[in-house]
Amino acid sequence: MFLRFRDKIILMPPTAPPNRRPLTLGIAWLALTLVFLVIGFREAIFIAPPDAAQGNVGRIFYWHVPSAMLGLVFPYVNFFASVAFLYLRRRNPHAALTADAWAIAAAEVTLVFTSICLATGMLWGKAVWGIWWAWDARLTSLLLLWLLYVAYLITRRLSTPGQTSTVGAILAVFAAIDVPIVYFSIQWFRTQHPSPVFGGDGSLDPTMYPAFLWNVAAWLMWGILILAFRFALERRRQRLDQSAILAALNPANDGANPGMEPGHAF
Amino acid sequence: MHFDGWNTIEGRHLVFAYASVILIQGGYFAFTLHNWLKLSRAEAQPAVKQKAAKPL
Numbered sequence: 001m002f003l004r005f006r007d008k009i010i011l012m013p014p015t016a017p018p019n020r021r022p023l024t025l026g027i028a029w030l031a032l033t034l035v036f037l038v039i040g041f042r043e044a045i046f047i048a049p050p051d052a053a054q055g056n057v058g059r060i061f062y063w064h065v066p067s068a069m070l071g072l073v074f075p076y077v078n079f080f081a082s083v084a085f086l087y088l089r090r091r092n093p094h095a096a097l098t099a100d101a102w103a104i105a106a107a108e109v110t111l112v113f114t115s116i117c118l119a120t121g122m123l124w125g126k127a128v129w130g131i132w133w134a135w136d137a138r139l140t141s142l143l144l145l146w147l148l149y150v151a152y153l154i155t156r157r158l159s160t161p162g163q164t165s166t167v168g169a170i171l172a173v174f175a176a177i178d179v180p181i182v183y184f185s186i187q188w189f190r191t192q193h194p195s196p197v198f199g200g201d202g203s204l205d206p207t208m209y210p211a212f213l214w215n216v217a218a219w220l221m222w223g224i225l226i227l228a229f230r231f232a233l234e235r236r237r238q239r240l241d242q243s244a245i246l247a248a249l250n251p252a253n254d255g256a257n258p259g260m261e262p263g264h265a266f
Numbered sequence: 267m268h269f270d271g272w273n274t275i276e277g278r279h280l281v282f283a284y285a286s287v288i289l290i291q292g293g294y295f296a297f298t299l300h301n302w303l304k305l306s307r308a309e310a311q312p313a314v315k316q317k318a319a320k321p322l
Contacts, residue, residue: 057276060283067287112294119286127279222291229298236305 022232029225036218043211057127062211064120066219068142071113072179074223075145077106079176082169089166097238100165103172105230107152109223114146129192137189141182148175 044062051058081102088096121139126132133139152175156168186193204212271277 055276057280059280063283063287108294112290116287116290119290120283123279123283123286127275226291226295226298229295229302233298233302233305236302236309240305240308 026225026229029221029228033218033221033225036214036221040211040215040218043214048208048211049205054128057124060120060124062215063219064117064124065212066216067113067116067120069216070219070223071110071117071142071145072183074106074110074113074227075149075176075179077227078103078110078172081106082172085165085169096165098235100169101231101234101238103165103169104153104156104234105227107149107168107172108230109227111146111149111153112226113219113223114142114149117142118146134192136191136193137185138182138191138193141178141185145175145178145182148178 040062044059048059048062050056051061081099084099085096085103088099122132125134148171152168152171155171156164159167185191186195272281
């Protein structure tokens with residue numbers, strides 16, 4: 001993948017030599033995460049007491065709330081990576097490409113967690129409220145956040161090559177503005193959504209804390225895992241793009257060794 | 267836990283909620299892994315035959 005700067009093309013550094021350390025670390029992290037997920041599942045289903053008012057359907061809370069929390073954290077990874085891309089794209093194109101890879105990875109992970117939050121919330125709402133959806137401030141602002149990230153990913157896929165990262169980064173800044181609105185919506189507006197778990201009227205019973213905290217930790221670890229995995233995939237795709245374009249520019253060259261120093265502009 | 271059973275909306279929706287978590291998270295992980303393996307196959311080809319990878 002190239003970045004263009006003043007009609008020059010900036011090359012990425014050549015492919016790093018094969019290194020098995022990230023793979024080993026990834027597999028170890030995946031194994032540890034699965035252990036945490038199993039403990040979290042056991043705590044949520046078999047150990048934690050049923051909710052006094054809702055019964056067993058209240059256990060949806062143990063997946064809904066961690067997903068909601070992470071769905072509001074990862075947009076900031078996307079936001080800071082996008083701001084870094086916009087700042088670095090003319091100053092340090094290599095670092096800008098790295099930031100862009102973090103941005104798209106964080107956007108997809110955000111979409112995954114907000115999708116789960118919406119799906120589990122609707123299932124809970126139908127069982128407890130008797131309706132699938134209410135157009136109150138919390139639900140609507142979260143749906144808007146979800147739609148913004150769907151738009152972000154579609155825009156990146158369909159925009160003109162060369163402008164994809166910049167257009168996406170600008171859209172990411174707007175998407176990040178919605179995050180505090182989602183978070184504070186239940187304080188700023190009268191909503192049907194339950195009160196905050198911490199510091200609000202909906203404070204948890206101490207017997208529910210272990211299940212909740214195990215699940216937060218497990219899903220946070222899972223989120224970091226899929227974020228890093230998607231980032232590594234995007235970096236590989238960027239390098240493959242570069243090889244293909246170099247080969248197309250000079251068919252005699254195999255693309256793997258462009259014969260130029262990293263950072264060379266031509 | 268005493269499972270309410272498939273016949274109550276509470277029991278059904280608890281199962282659906284956990285299934286949706288597994289489907290969405292597992293589906294995304296599988297999708298990323300699929301793209302990873304596809305890219306590995308593309309990398310194995312000589313560079314002159316490579317096409318620029320589509321945006322994922």
